[in-house]
Amino acid sequence: MKNAATSKSQSASELISKRIAELGDWRGETLDRMRTLIKEADPDVVEEWKWMDVPVWSHDGIICTGESYKKVVKLTFAKGASLKDPTRLFNSSLDGNVRRAIDIHEGEQVDAAAFKALVRQAVALNSSGSSLRAKKPKT
DSSP states (O other): OOSHHHHHHSOHHHHHHHHHHHHOSHHHHHHHHHHHHHHHHOTTOEEEEETTTEEEEESSSEEEEEEEOSSOEEEEETTGGGSOOTTOOOOBSOSSSSOEEEEEOTTOOOOHHHHHHHHHHHHHHHHHTSOTTTOOOOO
């Protein structure tokens, strides 16, 4: 199951499920929980497997990626800087002009309602075909 031909024949959803199972610890549980919340927020989300084996959730463009590191699960929102984040879930990549990320450490829980609101905003932004910053005021 480790050869390239096998991984190419697996769907992105299967590869994401396999990654979650391979992690086998709090990171897998966290990634699985966030995946579930993404699907609840947007039942039409498309799961993709890109770049260096990164889970990606898209709808009319990338919503976010889900990467797992030794001490953190990182969810990076492609257009996060354009999203309203009243509960301040974004806690990483705050200096950039486009992306924002949520770093989740062992034992931390993300507010499910606030997270789903971010996902829905990201979908709406992608579906609008423009970023909130790019919209010019009507004169």
